Amino acid sequence: MSAERHLRAVPDARSGDAVAGAEPGPAPDLTDLLERTARGDGGAYEQLYGLVAGSVFGLALRIVRDRDMAEDIAQEALVEVWHRAARFDAGLGSARSWILTIAHRRAVDRVRSEQAHTTRMHTHGVREEAAPAEQDSVVDTLYQEWEASRVRAGMQALTERQREALELCYFKGFTHREAAQALDVPLGTAKARIRDGLIKLRDAMGAER
Amino acid sequence: MTDSIHSLVPAYAVDALEPDERAMVERHLRECTDCREDLAAFRAATAALADAEAAAPPLSLRSRVMAEVARTSQLTPDAAEAPSTDPIRVAATFDSPGGAGHEEGSSAAAAAHARDDDLAGRRDRRGVRRWMPALAGAAATVAVAAVGLGMAGAFSADDAATEVALEKDVMMVTSAPDATSMDVDLGNGHLVKSDRMDAFVLMGAAAPMPDKGTEYQLWLIMEDGSKVAGPTFMPEDDGEYMTVMHGDMDGVVAVAVTCEPPGGSDEPTTEAVSEVIL
Numbered sequence: 001m002s003a004e005r006h007l008r009a010v011p012d013a014r015s016g017d018a019v020a021g022a023e024p025g026p027a028p029d030l031t032d033l034l035e036r037t038a039r040g041d042g043g044a045y046e047q048l049y050g051l052v053a054g055s056v057f058g059l060a061l062r063i064v065r066d067r068d069m070a071e072d073i074a075q076e077a078l079v080e081v082w083h084r085a086a087r088f089d090a091g092l093g094s095a096r097s098w099i100l101t102i103a104h105r106r107a108v109d110r111v112r113s114e115q116a117h118t119t120r121m122h123t124h125g126v127r128e129e130a131a132p133a134e135q136d137s138v139v140d141t142l143y144q145e146w147e148a149s150r151v152r153a154g155m156q157a158l159t160e161r162q163r164e165a166l167e168l169c170y171f172k173g174f175t176h177r178e179a180a181q182a183l184d185v186p187l188g189t190a191k192a193r194i195r196d197g198l199i200k201l202r203d204a205m206g207a208e209r
Numbered sequence: 210m211t212d213s214i215h216s217l218v219p220a221y222a223v224d225a226l227e228p229d230e231r232a233m234v235e236r237h238l239r240e241c242t243d244c245r246e247d248l249a250a251f252r253a254a255t256a257a258l259a260d261a262e263a264a265a266p267p268l269s270l271r272s273r274v275m276a277e278v279a280r281t282s283q284l285t286p287d288a289a290e291a292p293s294t295d296p297i298r299v300a301a302t303f304d305s306p307g308g309a310g311h312e313e314g315s316s317a318a319a320a321a322h323a324r325d326d327d328l329a330g331r332r333d334r335r336g337v338r339r340w341m342p343a344l345a346g347a348a349a350t351v352a353v354a355a356v357g358l359g360m361a362g363a364f365s366a367d368d369a370a371t372e373v374a375l376e377k378d379v380m381m382v383t384s385a386p387d388a389t390s391m392d393v394d395l396g397n398g399h400l401v402k403s404d405r406m407d408a409f410v411l412m413g414a415a416a417p418m419p420d421k422g423t424e425y426q427l428w429l430i431m432e433d434g435s436k437v438a439g440p441t442f443m444p445e446d447d448g449e450y451m452t453v454m455h456g457d458m459d460g461v462v463a464v465a466v467t468c469e470p471p472g473g474s475d476e477p478t479t480e481a482v483s484e485v486i487l
Contacts, residue, residue: 040283049274058264067267074266075273082278086286091245092238093252100259101224101252108224109405113386151261154254169225170258176225195219202254 031095038085045082052096053078056103062171063107064114073110077103104170111173154204162197165190218244222251228387228404232459378453382408395425395466395483396448402487408455409439409464415448419482423468427454428477430463430484437461441473462487 028047036044056077061070080102088098155163161183168174168182180190214237220226221234238244382388385403393400398413411427419425427439442452465481467474 038283038286042278045278046275049271053266053270053274054263055260057266057270058262059259061264062262071267071270071273074270075277078270078274079277079281082283083281084284086284091249093249094256096260097249097252097256100256104255104259105224109386148261148263151257154257166223166258169220169223170255174225175227176220177227179225191216191220194223194225195216198219198222198251198254201257202250205254205257 030099031090034081034085034088034095034098037082038088045085048081048099049078052081052099055096055100059100059103060107063104063173064110069110070107073106074103077106080106108173150205151201154201157200157204158197162193162200165193166197166201169194215241215244215247218247219251222248222255232404232457235457236459375451375453378408379410379412379451382406382410382453391485391487393464393466393483393485396444396450398450398483400464400485402458404458406455407458408453409458410451410453411442411464411466412451413449416444416450417448418444419468420479422470423479424471424473425450425466425482426469426473426477427452428465428467428481429454429456429461430465432460432462436465436477438473438475441469441471 028051030048030051033044033048033051037048053074057070057074060073060077061067064070064073077099081099084102088095092098093101158166164183165179168179169176174182176190176194177187179194180187183190185193214233217226217230217234218238221231226234234244238248382403383390383401385406387405388401388403391400391402392398393411393413395411396413396416398411398416401410401412402408409427409429416425424441424443426441429437429439431437437456439454440452442450444450463484463486465477465484467477467479467481469478
């Protein structure tokens with residue numbers, strides 16, 4: 001029953017196929033790899049790493065905008081995936097989204113705690129902006145570009161206001177209250193924009209299929 | 210009430226909730242199928258947003274992660290299962306009948322499958338519910354990362370690695386932005402609590418050894434008086450000790466330490482040697 005829900009809501013199979021294009025052999029299924037990881041299978045974990053590290057690191061980088069910090073967050077998140085693999089619940093989303101949720105939460109927590117320590121940050125000087133990623137490991141660029149354009153297409157479906165709300169919350173680490181404040185709208189409006197934005201994005205990408 | 214919680218799910222999917230709201234949604238998700246399905250769909254969208262940001266990580270990341278993973282324990286499917294025979298896969302002791310963290314004959318595959326079962330039902334079968342009325346949900350999230358120093362004396366080769374993992378865990382909790390600290394009367398100890406990390410850290414120095422033949426065990430006292438078993442731990446020779454307990458902090462009113470037989474107990478068998486009211 002959870003497997004069925006999983007297939008419906010999850011782009012795992014797709015991402016597996018795409019990566020298999022760059023690597024010979026059958027497409028590894030992320031859910032399967034995660035379940036094997038949960039049983040302490042280091043080989044499965046290494047394969048899993050190959051499938052998600054780029055997104056985990058890229059997401060962290062987008063949020064914290066500092067390569068060293070993003071690397072730290074990616075490391076923590078990927079180790080947490082190993083640590084918590086057995087707690088993955090397919091009823092709450094795909095293996096891929098579970099992993100990215102872990103990474104996202106860590107990045108957001110970091111951004112929020114950094115902001116809470118603004119004074120200290122000042123004494124440490126201004127952080128460097130993120131440098132362009134060096135292509136120092138094998139990633140499936142084609143798949144990423146395809147995925148990115150697909151998301152861009154999805155983002156086009158959103159209103160400017162929905163995009164803004166999602167950008168603030170998902171990529172800037174704002175809480176919905178902070179977003180409401182920043183956008184100078186009532187909390188209910190901010191909540192609605194987040195919800196409607198996610199629904200449109202999901203529909204535009206056919207993620208629900 | 211349910212309507213308003215439901216309306217928090219999208220913000221939950223983008224991590225835009227305050228810690229108390231986050232906890233509320235997580236509790237709600239355990240019982241609301243609609244919200245679980247919504248969340249799965251929202252997460253498919255956020256995962257795509259994340260994938261679109263993919264960037265080549267530095268090569269060093271892989272080796273750092275693999276090295277860290279090699280010395281990191283794994284949680285069991287839920288706190289009710291402890292299927293590992295690997296000594297560093299130390300798990301919850303609170304639900305295993307013998308009180309030890311190692312339950313033979315329970316394959317990981319079965320355990321992984323079992324997580325979809327009705328948790329409350331399973332717990333009931335195992336006779337644990339008696340001390341956790343109305344707390345099935347809370348119990349399900351109390352994942353006890355019972356990595357205590359010198360724990361149970363069951364392993365030595367991995368002690369250093371375990372200690373590193375524990376120290377890192379402790380550091381994460383104690384450096385959390387919302388960490389709060391309270392004195393604990395166990396040697397020179399204190400308890401650090403972080404809702405954001407969903408964890409308690411108990412650490413200190415100059416603790417006396419527990420009664421002969423026993424280990425210290427940490428307990429969460431819930432508002433209804435029930436007790437959730439935590440990790441066991443032993444002070445080092447110099448009396449230093451450190452232990453971490455992860456789980457949902459909601460409803461925890463106090464933290465206590467008792468002396469228990471090696472491996473810990475399901476319920477306290479002795480009077481608390483120390484107790485902190487939160």
